Amino acid sequence: MGARHPPYLMATAERILTDEMVAAIQALLPRYPTRQAVTLPALHIVNNQLRHVPLAAVVEIAELLELAPAQVQDTLSFYGFFKQDAPHGRTRAWICRSLSCALRGSESLIEHAQQKLGIASGETTPDGRVTLEEAECLGGCDFAPCMLAGGQLHKNLDTAQLDRIIDTWE
């Protein structure tokens, strides 16, 4: 157990993973019989802090999990979830576009959000405030149309409510 310390991990100035992230990742190792199983949890731990997982972080995660960086990168790239080139906005907003929400007006909500924020879906406002995403079914069909943002499901939205919610994001 315990992380190996290859030379570049010791060079703390260049490390991307903080001690807290490394500790959080290591704390999960006993839960699984393989280190590789901690890949997705590790990506979430880094992403929660950095709002993206740059390639350098992938290399460090691979070191911790005793994997080739390509193995971690392979998993990361399978999920459209983790951005790599630049952090997502301080708020990442997912507006549902699947059937139940589409039947109750999510298309116009998405267009409204695009116009208000001046970005296309998948983009981040230049000030880094918001990333707008189109989601497949969020499992909030009883509250369609809905949006997941800031760890919260926003329910039964119309454009006026959407405006008010967007204005609260810092």
Add this chain to the structure above:
Amino acid sequence: MATFEPVLLANVGRDDSHTRAVYESTGGYEALRRTLAEMSPADLTELVKASNLRGRGGAGFPTGVKWTFLPKDHPGPIYMCVNADESEPGTFNNRILMEEDPHQVIEGAILSCYATRATTAYIYLRYEYPGSYARLQAAIDECYAAGYLGKNILGSDFSLDMYLHRGAAAYICGEETGLIESLEGKRAWPRIKPPFPAVEGLFHKPTVINNVETMACVTHIARRGADWFKSIGTPADPNNPRDAGSYGPKLYCLSGHVNKPGCYEAPLGITCRELIDNFGGGVWKNRRAKAAVPGGISMGLLTADELDTPLDFSGPGRVGCLGLGTAAVVVLDETVSIVDFLHNSCRFFAHESCGQCTPCREGTAWSLRMLERMRAGRGRLADLDLLLEIGDSIGIMPGTTICGLADGAAWPIKNAIRKFRDEFEDFIRRTNPHGYDVTEPVPALVQLGGH
């Protein structure tokens, strides 16, 4: 049928229904206590088998039978995966159970691990359920504190660890072997079966995978017995030896164009119309239903004339749908364009195909492109047969793909076009008056044709 008392939703709506204290005040964990003291794992498996419980995750496989596929006298470890990836469009009943009554799910999971001798359980939870994550984690913590999880549970020699594992927004992680690959830290590419997970699953060990609602049903079977469970629902057809019946209470999800969308509990076999009218307050805006999805979009479409179909494991199949699926009904009112419906469905599956099998990857992508072209006023009547060709040739059933995502992508295409062909043809003629009967490949297809 006698008046039906909800059991799965009985606690939902009570103050603090998510806490152990409230759960125990209504008999929670008594079944676990009693089972550990009085029953062997084999007894419990027999009980679940006798109840004829069929999995609630979509395929309807008999739960007790699945458990008996585990190798006998295996040295272990045996793993349990609770499938909480719930991503089928229209489906949210697992979310309600996990947020409002997580202990009911966890008690069932502990019991199921006891029956199957699993010593580690992972709850694979979709990332988009932060509320469920918080409630489940709190409930697991309460269980460790109470001695329901951990070493020597309630003084028995049964020990179990339970962990939450979060996904990353990919529908395919709900397919059981995609889930396993994802949990192992790899891309969620489903595996070819056999070997089935019961023989070789997570970390190459025997593995049981069951849905969240299935777990909740196990709790009530342990509490009330197999006969109680079998007193509810649609009995097996005596003329069909292969029909396992549709027993027990079921959580139906209702959304789309109804007055009261929600999650409702009813005996298996309620008709789609009863669900819409008696629970959902009817179609909204005094309109009529044009169609309804019977169990998540993968299952296809019921027409307005087919709404008296019973929503049990056999009903939807009798009218050409794929099956009961997740029992999530989505109602389309008479103003909805079936072209728009199919576009929405094709977009979902093109986005969610894992890309491993060429027929699924290419079939879903090309069906989306055709629907986009059709909606843009450049559809051709010949497209309908092309779409049907895709629909008829992708999936486990025709034998061309590894997992059932492709069957789920195919069914809406086949049902929509075969049941609403006139509407498609009218739409194409109206929106593409000069090109609707062209049969040559469209330019875009020619340009993109070569790889």
